[in-house]
Amino acid sequence: MNGERVAFVILCLIFVGLPAAAFGYQHARTAGAGVRVVDLEARLPGVGGWEPEVLRLKAGEPVRLRIHSPDVLHSFAIGRTEVGPVDVVPGQLTEIEFSIDEPGTYTFYCTRWCSTDHWRMRGTLEVVAADGSIPLSSMEPAPYISLGIELDEGRGQPEGQVPAPALAPSAARGAELALSPPPISIADTPAGIFQQLRVSYPGRSDGDLWAVVAHAWQQKARASELVLGENLYSRDCAACHGLDGRGDGIMARDLPEEPRDWTDAERLMGASDALLHGKIVRGGMGTGMPGWGDIYTDAEAWALTDFVRFFGFRP
Numbered sequence: 001m002n003g004e005r006v007a008f009v010i011l012c013l014i015f016v017g018l019p020a021a022a023f024g025y026q027h028a029r030t031a032g033a034g035v036r037v038v039d040l041e042a043r044l045p046g047v048g049g050w051e052p053e054v055l056r057l058k059a060g061e062p063v064r065l066r067i068h069s070p071d072v073l074h075s076f077a078i079g080r081t082e083v084g085p086v087d088v089v090p091g092q093l094t095e096i097e098f099s100i101d102e103p104g105t106y107t108f109y110c111t112r113w114c115s116t117d118h119w120r121m122r123g124t125l126e127v128v129a130a131d132g133s134i135p136l137s138s139m140e141p142a143p144y145i146s147l148g149i150e151l152d153e154g155r156g157q158p159e160g161q162v163p164a165p166a167l168a169p170s171a172a173r174g175a176e177l178a179l180s181p182p183p184i185s186i187a188d189t190p191a192g193i194f195q196q197l198r199v200s201y202p203g204r205s206d207g208d209l210w211a212v213v214a215h216a217w218q219q220k221a222r223a224s225e226l227v228l229g230e231n232l233y234s235r236d237c238a239a240c241h242g243l244d245g246r247g248d249g250i251m252a253r254d255l256p257e258e259p260r261d262w263t264d265a266e267r268l269m270g271a272s273d274a275l276l277h278g279k280i281v282r283g284g285m286g287t288g289m290p291g292w293g294d295i296y297t298d299a300e301a302w303a304l305t306d307f308v309r310f311f312g313f314r315p
Helices: 002-033 169-175 190-200 204-220 221-235 271-281 298-309
Strands: 036-042 056-060 061-067 072-080 086-088 094-098 104-109 122-128
Touching: 036 056, 036 072, 056 271, 086 094, 094 104, 190 204, 221 298, 271 298
Parallel strands: 036 061, 056 122
Antiparallel strands: 061 094, 072 086, 072 104, 104 122
16 A cells, blocks of 8 residues: 555656646746747648737847747747747747837738748837837838828739840940940839930940940849848749749749739839839739738848849849
């Protein structure tokens, strides 16, 4: 009988005492470090996505986020911050520590293409000021709004009777020609600049003029911005639009509308940078393309715009 009691006590220690001790150690470690621990689950969007979907933290509060996934590989990042991305491997606990000093509303999201509904894996992070308030966004309206550009009208056709280039124009060839294009604003289209060059240089071939247009756009995009844009495109866009921008990504066939083919010269040359930027930050209504305006910084959104532009030019 005594032996049975001893065995029972040992089993209680194993199944109750050890987990309690582990929890107590974790709690003591957390309290001692002054770090708040928050648990977050990452699931496929069709079965819940992020849980909880809304996190509320104090500005400047140190946080240890403990993330786990019961299904597939996900990742975690917070838009407009330096937090993430960090992979969340199924069956493993992923911990990430951070603090955000600026009160406001942020978006946390998954950067791994887990399913066709991957873009729905977004949550809201509310960072509360010392007085308990959450400031409204101070972001300025996107340029397409102030310029009155209707993103959903038309397809960005070239202006007038402008012949779209048969092959992607070469920026290097444009540099060799040493012709002077007019100043370019974010409201200008390559087709419009081509028209102006045709008036200024009536004896030049269409191929030469398009090469000058390509060079003009390359001059306004720094190499470092194109590298940043390429990284963002590979991470967030290629699964639908394809690595080469042809709209043939691995997720394309399952979308409600065929992704834009960014190598289509007729469309791309008639689109201004403001229009491309608007499509990125707002997204495509009813197309399955999410908006990235609450995730990308202004520099990131313009870097991606510049990179997409060069699907129509050869740098």
